[in-house]
Amino acid sequence: MIRVLLVDDQPLLLSGFAMILSTEDDIEVVGQARDGREGVAAVAELEPDVVLMDVQMPVLDGIEATRAIAWRTKVVILTTFDRDDYLFDALAAGASGFLLKNADPDDLVDAVRTVASGHALLAPEVTSRVISRMAEGRAGGSIRHDASLERLTAREREVLELVARGLSNAEIAAEMFVGDATVKTHVSNVLAKLHLRDRVQAVVFAYEAGLVRPAP
Structure with missing residues (x-):
């Protein structure tokens, strides 16, 4: 059973993600958190296999939360991709991959299984866009x-x-x-x-x- 923690400040998205994942026989949503600080605490308490982490949240954002927990669990960043620098920084902080929030439900399920099995979740075309935009800002x-x-x-x-x-x-x-x-x-x-x-x-x-x- 793959134990999943959801961390997002939007209740509707939390409910939607939980509903999608809960229909799978090999995935269990063990908890939900509304900000990064709650997420870090929930990881310590619940010991999930995978954390689905939003980037922009109050109290503690997803980047700092990922940096705090990536050594003990797998983190998949969920983002609307409106801030490429946030996403790049999150990967550097230790995230095992990322997924756009407009992805298909099947992609969400596959992401959880992929990361839980020890592989990185990599969308090549999105990665190229992220790094390309980061490179534009360098001297x-x-x-x-x-x-x-x-x-x-x-x-x-x-x-x-x-x-x-x-x-x-x-x-x-x-x-x-x-x-x-x-x-x-x-x-x-x-x-x-x-x-x-x-x-x-x-x-x-x-x-x-x-x-x-x-x-x-």
Whole structure:
């Protein structure tokens, strides 16, 4: 059973999300919170497997709440995407992924299962938009090369670039003409060498390091 905590300051959304998730046999909504501070306290009390977290909330916003709990549970950010910087900061704070609030109900269910199984929830086209807008606000619009890339082999760098472009392990295997197990090993090596938790952090790192450039 996947235990889920919902954190959002809009009661209607809380009820809607709870109703959608409660119809699934393998998902249990164990609690709801109306702001980040309540959410942090509820995580300590209820020990959920996954937290669905809004970004903009009173008392304590979703970014700070995520930073406080990401070490002990998986967090999926739910956002209307009206503030890209909030979303980017939330990923940097330790969120395992994000989902737009206008997503289909099936996407919400899939997000919970994906993150609970230990995988990052990554929408490549949305990630690119986030990082692209963040890059526009940086001095000179440029991203400096990160020396830590030198820890990677040529193959690992290639895998990191393909991950950052949103390809799955199967798609990377087809692109590189290798087996899925080989790709999985490369991805694990990349995460270990760069001290990254998951594919979400790998994507953010690849853009910030200059390995991949935001689309114009």
